[in-house]
Amino acid sequence: MIRTEFLCKSFGRLDVLKDISTEIKKGEVVAIIGPSGGGKSTFLRCLNLLEVPTRGRVYVDNVDITTPGVDIKKIRQNMGMVFQHFNLFPHKTVLENVTYGPCKVKHLSKADAEKLGLDLLSKVGLEQKAGVYPSRLSGGQKQRVAIARALAMQPEVMLFDEPTSALDPEMVKEVLDVMKELVRSGMTMAIVTHEMGFAREVANRILFLDSGRLAEDAPPDIFFTNPRSERACQFLEKVL
């Protein structure tokens, strides 16, 4: 589904990603964890070209999206993304946020888009908030709307960039529950997270990024009980 080959990203003289080669298969749930500044978010953002890699290749469905001339808009429609800070459109209502993509990008009729939007809002438990503006929502509710908005494009893969990091502790669960539901539906997911329990529970694979290197790529049981790398051992000692 998504494959990276020798992916490198530098900001000026700072090398954030160093030769990351890995693959996310269809239906797989991959958790990307590691210390702050290790390149997790940058890696995720390279997958839909929000960050343009300095070197290396990113293949989505065997299309190299780093070649010039690729219609990246078309590819992004197929890759939903959820951000740490939600990034809801503040001047649009909850329902308008969710229907904006289907209406304006996929050119669904307003009625069809609203039907889809309300359906998704009920899936994340926020049907009754359809008409309000995002500023009236709690952080957890905002993030659930953001998930619904991404799902409204009916993507094949969902990218989550620290979806619970900006939330108050008591709101984390409601967002994780929605994500677990998504896992059960068979969605392909890549999740940058600090929620180790969640990663262990839902992920098929853990990618451990440290100082821009893919230090470990293992199933959660092996990674959490018997990590190979020294750095992963240290990290797990601190967070578990």
Add this chain to the structure above:
Amino acid sequence: MVLDFVELSLRDYALLGQATGLNLDFSKIVPNIPFMLQGVGVTLAFTIVSALIGFAWGTILSVFKISTFKPLKWFADFYTSIFRGTPLILQLAIIYFSTPQLIGYAIPPFQAGVITFSLNSAAYSSETIRGGILAVDKGQREAAMTLGVAYPLMMWDIILPQAFKNILPALVNESIALLKDSSLVSTVGALDLMRRGQIVAAEKFIYFEPLIFVGLVYYVMVMTLTWVAQRFERRMRASD
């Protein structure tokens, strides 16, 4: 020092009393009030048409300024420097007096005024709008990009509405400046409020009363505009 101050204020007081005693008589201009008030429509027409065209053109220029296509940015920057670097009354004179010489079309005062003020106002508001665009959280742009929204649509639907909301007070300032600067069309013979005040003054050979009256009308217009803008702004903030 103290003595100086007392002397000065005493003298001022005496002068004021003298002037009041001499010949201040607002009843003299009463018959001319309807004639002068007709200038309100002319002044407002100048202001509104110029503000709208200037705003639209300024928006286009601001998008040029943030463009990655350098020639567009150079053009917009150069344009702004010209209109900010020369006096407005000179710009008006060039357009009114010089265009006929250049293209053989005798431009009416209204057209000359609207063209000048629109072009000038666009130069100033393009800077304001550019600032407003840059102040919109970059997450908004990323959220739109991940939905696969094309750049022009993203600007129009997501970025500009938020930018305009942020800079509304600055745009009101720009309109107020425009309303007052529109008095410069009196120099090319348009019958605006200012010009009518001067005509009455010259006709009756009294200056204080008609000019004060005209000043009062300008003041009321500006205050009304400010009041309307404040109410409008409060309503827009309702979604925060």
